[in-house]
Amino acid sequence: MAIDVGGTRTRVAAEDGTVVRFPTEPDYDRQLALLRDAVQGRPEAVGVSFGGRVTEDGDVRVSLHLRAYEGRPLGRDLAAALGCPVRVAHDATCGLLGEHALGTLRGEDRCGYLTLSTGVGAAVRLGRGEHFVALTTEAGHQLVEGNDRRCGCGQTGCLETLLGGAQLRRRLGRGLEDVDDPRFWQVYAQRVAAGIANFALTAGLEAVAVGGAIAARRAELWPPLRQALADRLTYQAVRVHQAATEDAPLVGARVLAGTPPTSILH
Ligand SMILES: [Zn+2]
Structure with missing residues (x-):
């Protein structure tokens, strides 16, 4: 499944294609709780598109529009909360993966x-x-x-x-x-x-x-x-x-989950 945490909006796409949308919470811990509630069941793997630069482990390095997230281990926190492997990448990189896989x-x-x-x-x-x-x-x-x-x-x-x-x-x-x-x-x-x-x-x-x-x-x-x-x-x-869809980062987040880590430079 796939999650897109943008500077303004968050989208969570389940395997059956349904998408839950809500405003991104500027407080990191409240956002984690919202994401936990929005994910149904136990997914096999999750790809996350994030509005900022992250490390290979999914730690937030820089987010100009979500400053309280900086330094927080988003990938590891979500993996612990959802009980599955989680990959995180910058939303522009995810948009790119989505457009290359299924778009223009x-x-x-x-x-x-x-x-x-x-x-x-x-x-x-x-x-x-x-x-x-x-x-x-x-x-x-x-x-x-x-x-x-x-x-x-x-x-x-x-x-x-x-x-x-x-x-x-x-x-x-x-x-x-x-x-x-x-x-x-x-x-x-x-x-x-x-x-x-x-x-x-x-x-x-x-x-x-x-x-x-x-x-x-x-x-x-x-x-x-x-x-x-x-x-x-x-x-x-x-x-x-x-771009073929406004949801390109969400599409790309799903692609990210199956992309070799060596193919992504964060
Ligand atoms: Zn600037």
Whole structure:
């Protein structure tokens, strides 16, 4: 079975396909109790997509949107609570695994996944068939010239300050779901395009899937984004897809449970 703990929402998918959703609890111990209650029966194995960087053992290293989780052994705590093996990976890496297994990145040997959600996450998958490595990157914190906004990561000028739902909510005083001004989305699309172009060119990617709630729910983002990418990427074309499902990290968490640990760089 699979669990997706995002910065804002949590989803728990049972083997029969039913999904339980609830807001992510900022308090780590309360979240553990909610997860324990949401899991029915005793699963054989659990894959967890998490909104932050983790170690190979599933300890939370950094989570800009769930700071109280940092340093906590999420993988081991869940394994003890659920009585089964638990694998944890960054949600961008899980989104990538999900899109490659069942979505728009099937068959791609050099591909990436960018999530536009509470934060901006990115992961890369290189390799063919069973011989691949999937790794988390910090492309969401690439530095944008002329941007003097302070990011939650401590840097100044990160892409996430321009695109991340949490940082924009604080600045705009409302969530992006309530922003209908077409000019806002034009500018937003230009910034996404530059971020994707740098991400793809740096890693030599041939295809990128864009997921997360913002990418899934703001249809007006896509026409100007495709136009901006066509205008900018005149040297090496990159196939950019809308992720097949908003649940890509959840799909990928299930894939993660059966992926060799050596194929994942956290
Ligand atoms: Zn940053």
